[in-house]
Amino acid sequence: MIKFLLRRPIAVLMAFTACFIIGLVTYSTLPVSLLPDIAIPEITVQVSAANTSARELENTIVKPLRSQLIQVSTLKDIHxxxxxxxxxxxxxxxxxxxxxxxxIEVNEKIDAAMNYLPKETERPKVIKASATDIPVFYLNLTLKNDSAYSTTTGQHSFLDLCEFAESVIKRRIEQLEEVAMVDVTGLVERQVQIVPDEDRLAMMGLAIGDIESALSSNNVEPGSMTVRDGYYEYNIKFSTLLRTA
Structure with a gap:
């Protein structure tokens, strides 16, 4: 083989030159990316149902979706x-x-499950995870009178800020064509904290368990029901949860 190459120096030089030129052209056309598009084997399904408790949402929407999505091929785990x-x-x-x-298969399963969900249910959002899903930028919202070395005056201002960020800022950013998803964290909701007076309870002959039973009996969750009247079908929903003071 060596003798064959030594007898043909021009052919060897031309072959070397051709490989060198091809290498230069290939090197200049290779795609370079600091963050390559790597497919992550994970898909997220987001369900939204306003004015619906967690228990009712789990029984009427999440469970039917799980029974359909668990049939997806090559599925490793579902949570x-x-x-x-x-x-x-x-x-x-x-x-x-x-x-x-x-x-595509997840979307097909969701379309099949929509027939078993309540009629007013919005179609769940399907998000395919990718390395390019890393947030492009972060937007921090603070109050004018808030600083790292002072306490915020009044909790109502912060609650109003959270509601403004969720209902206004998030929706307006989502309307931009280049935006795929907006996620808001750090939000708080209005809560009522009940601190019983043990001395007065003792005077009235009541215990903590009596207060808990009173709250449980008035915080009933009847759920929803479907009523058929001939060709018509009505979805009746009861809302008796304690949502306001």
């Missing part, structure tokens, strides 16, 4: 969380799974 007004379902797949096909 769901429910809270008042919103729920989330995370689906993890085996490594090497084509997330584009899994994304």
């Amino acid at each position: 769901s969380e429910s809270r008042d007004g919103a729920g989330i379902i995370r689906l993890s797949f085996e490594f090497g799974t084509n997330t584009d096909l899994a994304f």
Whole structure:
């Protein structure tokens, strides 16, 4: 082989020159990315239902969705969380799974499950995880009279700020064409804290358990029901939870 190459120096030089030129052209056209588009084998389903308790949301929406999504192929694990007004379902797949096909299959399962959900239910959002989902920028909202070395005067101002960020700022940013998703963290909701006076309870012959039973009996959650009248079907929803003071 060596003798064959030594007898043909021009052919060897031309082959070397051709490989060198091809290498230069390939090196200049190679794509370079600081954050390559790597498909993460995870899909998130977001469920939103305003004025719905966590228990009712779990029974009427999340469970039917789980029974459909658990049939998705190459599914490794499924995890769901429910809270008042919103729920989330995370689906993890085996490594090497084509997330584009899994994304289509998840949407098909959700479309099939919509027939078993209440009619007023909004279609859940399906989000495909990717390395490019890292937030582009963070937007911090603070009060004018708030600082690191002073206490915020009044809690109502902070509650109003949280409501403004959720209902106004988030929705307006989501309307931009270049924005895919907006996530708001650090929000607080209005709560009522009951601190019983033990001395007065003792004078009245009451105990902490009596207060707990009174709250439980008045915080009934009847849920919803479907009534059919001939060709018509009505979805009746009862709301008797303690939501205001």
